[in-house]
Amino acid sequence: MSSVESPELRPTLADVARAAGVSTATASRVLNGFPRVRPKTRRQVESAMSSLGYARQRAARASTGGRTGSVALVVCEEVLRLFADPYFARISAGAGKELTAAGLQLVLLTVPATEDYQAPVVRYLDGGHVDGALVVGMHGRRPLDLGWLGIPVVFAGRPVCPREPGRFSYVDVDNRGGAQRATQRLIDAGRRTVATIAGPQDMTAGVDRLLGYRQAAAGAGRDHRGLVVFGDFGQASGEHATARLLDRKPHVDAIFAASDMMAVGALRALRRVGRRVPGDVAVIGFDDLPVGRRTDPPLTTVRQPIEEMGTRMTAELLAMLGGSAAPGCAVLDTELVIRASA
Structure with a gap:
């Protein structure tokens, strides 16, 4: 009686690396024949592949063409x-x-x-x-x-x-150039206190958009200390960040939000405290999502070709x-x- 190994139980390269006590990158280098691997490490990985049946599994897939569609x-x-x-x-x-x-x-x-x-x-x-x-x-x-x-x-x-x-x-x-243009638009319009709701700093989009804001502010000789708050690109975080910003800097008259969803949250927070947009506070987002055309007022934004x-x-x-x-x-x-x- 033959048995068929369940795909969920098939060993992966991560399993091989764990069994050999090495990183997945090292296990991959051994599998692909990279020369700069210590002999002892190579033997450990090859032994783990053999005991787990990893090499035989890969060969079986290669013989079928290796494509899933x-x-x-x-x-x-x-x-x-x-x-x-x-x-x-x-x-x-x-x-x-x-x-x-x-x-x-x-x-x-x-x-x-x-x-x-x-x-x-x-x-x-x-x-x-x-x-x-x-x-x-x-x-x-x-x-x-x-x-x-x-x-x-x-x-x-x-x-x-x-x-x-x-x-x-x-x-x-x-991202950096788009954020810089948005911030410069607010500065050129005569806004004196231009703040930003920055995105997550563990994502390059968040990092680059904050850098663009800071470059525009520095280029105009503006002090942006205390004018940077952070969100997660979502609407609720934009609303909460705006509330924190207004507590810290009640006279802010412009906000560049690093996403449209955070800008929508900013509009809600401003409306709740009776600040008119754009009369009291101008707001610019980033993305050009459809929701930005339906806000009151419609949202100025940086369009990225998503x-x-x-x-x-x-x-x-x-x-x-x-x-x-x-x-x-x-x-x-x-x-x-x-x-x-x-």
């Missing part, structure tokens, strides 16, 4: 945030169109950005379930290092502090799957869209 969209955010923030839906739409045209299926994998969020991602992607991965919403507390996997990976946004620059493919937007970003990421991935491209990066332009809020 699926690509994973890995979203490193809470599920509630995934469905509440239109950013993720729009980037998925861009990716989905491109994959459908190529005859591939999009598989959604969501993981909260907790301390141990890497483990389920690595286990799934290393399990032979998909041909490649698109990674969105990556946080940098423990940067998600997938460069050692045997499948191509493309990130939405520049990875935070990659160990080996140039090793990862990513598609980003000009669907194009998803399309471009997928095109990069497909080129890598076809063997016609090496890992590379692209930075898309942003545009300041003027509406009534500023």
Whole structure:
């Protein structure tokens, strides 16, 4: 009587690394024949592969062609945030169109950005379930290092502090330039106290947008001390950050929010305390989500080409799957869209 090993029980490279007492990157170097591995370490990894049956499993998949017809969209955010923030839906739409045209299926994998969020991602992607991965919403507390996997990976946004620059493919937007233009718009309009609701500083988008704000403020000789508050790109965080800001600096007359959802929260907080927009406080967001056209007043914002970003990421991935491209990066332009809020 023959038995069939369940895919869920198949050993992954992470299992091999754990058994050998090495990192997954080291186990990958042994598997792929990299020369700069100590002989003792190589023997440990090879022994672990043999005892777990890892090498035989990989060979079996290779003999069947190794293609699944699926690509994973890995979203490193809470599920509630995934469905509440239109950013993720729009980037998925861009990716989905491109994959459908190529005859591939999009598989959604969501993981909260907790301390141990890497483990389920690595286990799934290393399990032979998909041909490649698109990674969105990556946080940098423990940067998600997938460069050692045997499948191509493309990130939405520049990875935070990659160990080996140039090793990862990513598609980003000009976050710093967009934030700088938005802040300069407020300064040029004669606003005296220009604050910002900055995004998470463990994401490059949050870091770069805050840098753009600071560069514009410094270029105009403005002191921005006490005018920076932080949110998580979500609406509730923007509302709470604005309340804190008004307690600290009640005479603030302009706010650049590093996302449209935080800007919507800022509008709610300002309305609650009777501050008129843009009469008393001008507000600019970042993203150009549809919600910004329906706010009262309509939201001035920095447009980033979100669907194009998803399309471009997928095109990069497909080129890598076809063997016609090496890992590379692209930075898309942003545009300041003027509406009534500023």
